[in-house]
Amino acid sequence: MISDSFYAYAFYISITFLIVVGILPLLKYKRLEDFPEINKWLGVVLLIIITVFFIGFRNPYGDWRYLGDTYNYTRKFLAISNNLEFNEKKDLGFYVYMRLMSGIGNVTFFYIVSAFLYIVPPYFTFRKWLGQNAYFALVIYISSMSFWGFAINGLRNGLATSFFIFALAFLNRKLIMAAIIVLAITFHKSIILPTAALILVQFFSNSLLLIKVWLFSIPVSFLFGRKIMSMLGTILSSSVSAIDKRSASVLSSEASEEVSAVTTSSFRIDFIVYSGAFVYLGYYFLHKLGYKSKLYTQLFQMYLITNTIWVFVIYAPFTNRTAYLSWFLIPIIISYPIVNMPNFENQSKFIGIAILGSLAFTWLLFYI
Numbered sequence: 535m536i537s538d539s540f541y542a543y544a545f546y547i548s549i550t551f552l553i554v555v556g557i558l559p560l561l562k563y564k565r566l567e568d569f570p571e572i573n574k575w576l577g578v579v580l581l582i583i584i585t586v587f588f589i590g591f592r593n594p595y596g597d598w599r600y601l602g603d604t605y606n607y608t609r610k611f612l613a614i615s616n617n618l619e620f621n622e623k624k625d626l627g628f629y630v631y632m633r634l635m636s637g638i639g640n641v642t643f644f645y646i647v648s649a650f651l652y653i654v655p656p657y658f659t660f661r662k663w664l665g666q667n668a669y670f671a672l673v674i675y676i677s678s679m680s681f682w683g684f685a686i687n688g689l690r691n692g693l694a695t696s697f698f699i700f701a702l703a704f705l706n707r708k709l710i711m712a713a714i715i716v717l718a719i720t721f722h723k724s725i726i727l728p729t730a731a732l733i734l735v736q737f738f739s740n741s742l743l744l745i746k747v748w749l750f751s752i753p754v755s756f757l758f759g760r761k762i763m764s765m766l767g768t769i770l771s772s773s774v775s776a777i778d779k780r781s782a783s784v785l786s787s788e789a790s791e792e793v794s795a796v797t798t799s800s801f802r803i804d805f806i807v808y809s810g811a812f813v814y815l816g817y818y819f820l821h822k823l824g825y826k827s828k829l830y831t832q833l834f835q836m837y838l839i840t841n842t843i844w845v846f847v848i849y850a851p852f853t854n855r856t857a858y859l860s861w862f863l864i865p866i867i868i869s870y871p872i873v874n875m876p877n878f879e880n881q882s883k884f885i886g887i888a889i890l891g892s893l894a895f896t897w898l899l900f901y902i
Contacts, residue, residue: 538593538600542682545588546900550893552580553673560886566667566873569882574669581676582653589685590646602687611641627720628690652685652692655700660865662703663829664873670885671869677889678865679808679896680858691855694722695862698729705829727859731839735832744838745817751845756801760849801848805857808895809841812867819871823878830870837863 536544556577559570592601594608614629615636635644656675660668675681684692701714715732718725816834819825841860850856868888872881 535593538597541588541592541596541600542900545585545682546897548584548588549581549676550897552577552584553677553889553893556580556669557673557886557889560882564880564882566670566881566885571666574666577669578657578672581672582657585653585676585685586646586649589649589652591642592645592686594641594645602683603689604686607689608641611636611644615641625690625720625722627717628693628722631693631721648689648693649685652696655696656865659699659703660869663866663870667869667873670873670889671865673889674865674868674892677892677896678861679892679899680854680861681896683854684858688855688858690722691724691858694718694725695728695858697721698725699862702732702833724855724859727843728836728840731836732832734839735835738835739831741816741820741831741835741838744835744842745813748813748838748842748845751842752806755845755848802853804899805848805854806845809844809857809860812864813838813841816867819875823871823875825871825875827871827874830866830874833863833866833870836860837867 556573559573563569592604594604596604598605611632614633632644635647639647653672653676657668657672660671660675664671684695695718697714697718701711701718704711704714715725715729719729816837820831820834837860840863841857844853844856844860847853847856869885872878872885872888878884
């Protein structure tokens with residue numbers, strides 16, 4: 535068995551190897567349509583298997599410094615399995631899910647199923663929108679800096695956003711989409727925020743104005759963020775900030791001082807830069823290259839709205855949990871226009887840089 539202290543390293547090393555080897559043909563082909571199909575489908579299969587293995591077979595009693603809130607989820611699962619009193623039912627859907635899983639298998643089975651639910655529904659949406667090129671969106675999804683944390687530490691958050699991405703595949707079938715979104719909210723109430731953004735963008739189409747608001751929010755938050763938190767922090771971030779004090783950092787699993795880096799209130803310039811890169815990317819596609827897509831425009835606007843809310847509450851402890859309510863859209867913000875934009879030059883180069891950039895930033899944050 536891989537030791538707790540090395541577990542995250544082993545995961546990142548494994549997916550980095552798979553991804554780098556899998557995308558090597560990007561060096562040869564300029565167009566994604568020439569990219570070998572075997573690399574796409576085999577890459578998807580191997581990534582899903584490896585990722586499910588690491589998430590599902592982690593030590594269920596693992597050290598919180600390395601495996602985050604895993605032990606607390608295990609404790610709750612065992613309490614439900616043994617019909618002990620369990621009062622934390624604020625996210626009823628997740629509680630029902632745990633009770634259902636406890637009647638079928640053990641805690642490892644619970645983590646394996648959770649891993650599938652975390653990965654496969656988003657891939658379904660990527661596949662619907664991008665076809666075989668969904669491989670590239672999946673690569674960006676799994677290699678993103680927040681993926682591991684919300685598979686291990688923020689499990690309810692991760693599953694809820696996975697269901698929300700899945701719901702977006704049914705934008706033209708409103709009842710199905712609404713039902714899945716309601717399910718997502720019952721897993722974690724924070725999904726109310728992207729849901730509100732989804733509703734808002736049905737009636738609003740000014741991306742440039744939203745970009746200006748996002749830019750304006752940065753100095754406002756820097757100067758007055760603590761005052762804003764005192765007024766709005768409890769309302770906007772309590773559902774995504776509340777966490778057992780023993781749990782580990784979402785971004786790292788190395789040592790307690792890294793935990794404090796996330797729990798301590800601070801103005802996260804690194805997160806601002808990370809978020810801003812995709813604000814610029816959406817602006818570049820829509821307003822520089824003139825890409826026309828109602829779906830992409832709405833998804834980008836959802837990203838802007840939810841990320842702006844996060845900027846305003848950036849001083850909240852565990853601020854990454856609020857930020858993730860926009861970050862989970864990043865794979866689509868990057869890949870959708872690259873794949874679907876007609877006559878996009880250097881498709882392979884662009885998607886390759888995006889993938890390697892995602893991996894590099896993830897490794898950087900892992901070591902900080």
